[in-house]
Amino acid sequence: MSGSAPAPIVAVDVVIFTIDGGRMQTLLVQVPDGPCAGAWAFPGGIVGPEESLEEAARRELRARTGLRGVYLEQLRTFGDPDRDPQARVVSTAYVALIAAKTNGARRGRYADVAWVPVDRLPRLAYDHKAMARAAVERLRAKLAYTNIVYGLLPPTFTLSELQRIYEIILGRPLDRRNIRKKLLASGLLCALERQRRGAHRPAALYRFAHRRPVVVRML
Amino acid sequence: MSGSAPAPIVAVDVVIFTIDGGRMQTLLVQVPDGPCAGAWAFPGGIVGPEESLEEAARRELRARTGLRGVYLEQLRTFGDPDRDPQARVVSTAYVALIAAKTNGARRGRYADVAWVPVDRLPRLAYDHKAMARAAVERLRAKLAYTNIVYGLLPPTFTLSELQRIYEIILGRPLDRRNIRKKLLASGLLCALERQRRGAHRPAALYRFAHRRPVVVRML
DNA sequence: TCAAAAGTGTTGGCATTACACCCATGA
DNA sequence: TCATGGGTGTAATGCCAACACTTTTGA
Numbered sequence A, B: 001m002s003g004s005a006p007a008p009i010v011a012v013d014v015v016i017f018t019i020d021g022g023r024m025q026t027l028l029v030q031v032p033d034g035p036c037a038g039a040w041a042f043p044g045g046i047v048g049p050e051e052s053l054e055e056a057a058r059r060e061l062r063a064r065t066g067l068r069g070v071y072l073e074q075l076r077t078f079g080d081p082d083r084d085p086q087a088r089v090v091s092t093a094y095v096a097l098i099a100a101k102t103n104g105a106r107r108g109r110y111a112d113v114a115w116v117p118v119d120r121l122p123r124l125a126y127d128h129k130a131m132a133r134a135a136v137e138r139l140r141a142k143l144a145y146t147n148i149v150y151g152l153l154p155p156t157f158t159l160s161e162l163q164r165i166y167e168i169i170l171g172r173p174l175d176r177r178n179i180r181k182k183l184l185a186s187g188l189l190c191a192l193e194r195q196r197r198g199a200h201r202p203a204a205l206y207r208f209a210h211r212r213p214v215v216v217r218m219l
Numbered sequence C: 001t002c003a004a005a006a007g008t009g010t011t012g013g014c015a016t017t018a019c020a021c022c023c024a025t026g027a
Numbered sequence D: 001t002c003a004t005g006g007g008t009g010t011a012a013t014g015c016c017a018a019c020a021c022t023t024t025t026g027a
Helices: A053-065 A128-145 A148-152 A159-170 A176-186 B053-065 B128-145 B148-152 B159-170 B176-185
Strands: A009-020 A023-030 A044-046 A071-078 A089-097 A113-117 A189-196 A203-208 B009-020 B023-030 B044-046 B071-078 B089-097 B113-117 B189-196 B203-208
Touching: A009 A053, A009 A071, A009 A128, A009 A148, A009 A159, A023 A053, A023 A128, A023 A159, A044 A053, A053 A071, A053 A089, A071 A128, A071 A148, A071 B071, A089 A128, A089 A148, A089 B089, A128 A148, A128 A159, A148 A159, A159 A176, A159 A203, A176 A189, B009 B053, B009 B071, B009 B128, B009 B148, B009 B159, B023 B053, B023 B128, B023 B159, B044 B053, B053 B071, B053 B089, B071 B128, B071 B148, B089 B128, B089 B148, B128 B148, B128 B159, B148 B159, B159 B176, B159 B203
Parallel strands: A009 A089, B009 B089
Antiparallel strands: A009 A023, A009 A044, A023 A113, A071 A089, A189 A203, B009 B023, B009 B044, B023 B113, B071 B089, B189 B203
16 A cells, blocks of 8 residues: 555646636636746645545635635546656646636735636646646536536626627627527526616626526527 | 645546446446445556556556456546545546447456446445446436447447447437438448348448547437 | 338428617716 | 617528338348
């Protein structure tokens, strides 16, 4: 059992997505030490002895954003022996979705923290480039057959805002009338009394009937 | 970093599916020792210091079945602190698909090894019940939008055999004409010259154009 | 000749797409 | 009043599901 080779370190990394400024953004941190010091990476940390993987991911998420009760799902586990030059680290990646403006990126133990558009990612440490690809793919795919967009939206929103989020993530325009029909027919939305007043005609506000993941054909 | 708590053990488990006797079957082993000794579980093992997770899963698969070059994909990682009563074990589960009759279940370090229909699973050790559920769900879902059935079929097969596999896994009958149209139109199959002669009218034999995972709408 | 599986096309319904005009508001 | 985004219905198309009879073989 306990041979001479050191036991692998078990860690989690969290790819946190938000939509802001018309773009998909992720939270990156600067690796504080080791051979990769200064490089950008997704925030992560070692899993505590009494903690589940998801708990560790939520802890890290909370440390970076101050948020709890956020949508979080396991992506996959990266465990190649040489993925971290410093030690054998097996890391389970999670994807988290948060609404724009709810976040104030917190440095904590990191030198710096930044929201970066996913189409402008810098060179990333470890195998985090592959992690980023996998996370974006997963998000795109799951938008089509689940209601997880709710994670990216504030409690109330207009149909146009919802449509815009789909368009940003999928990278293509959607027909307003068609998507409204589908969304309203899905039964997942509740119309509110209130309206959002902006520079132009006010828009009806909606909320999600439940903020829990459901598999439903959305697109 | 290295506190007093022992580092978690990093392991893999493999859920091996095959279709035989008109049923989905999985390979189970009897846990050799520890508090769960005698209970059934999916075969698994500790990840070696120089091994990737997938390599460890392939090694285990080969040790149990003698097979290599098999379809294998990561399912997810199970890491609850109390999932194994004996030690903290973080285990990444894999799903493997093999063709019937290509396997001779090998005991190795286990007391016993058996192919068991997935709808007749005994009580399983650890959190392997959840693992089984997740594996079956994944397989069902992925059949619809990828060509991974090839993993369950021998090199050549008839369209009826292919249809039968879909029916067994999905648990519902499929229309012969409709599925033939889709399969032949998909361009994934090559018709062979040979025919399979059985008790009745001979059937045309086919093979897959490539035995690599491709995302294609199949159902 | 009979039983059992292989093989083959057409049709109707449903879902998806494409598309254009009027409305309400703030500036 | 004008610019901007909000709100709405219909028609054409393509996709999918339902459906029955003939063929070939071994027994």
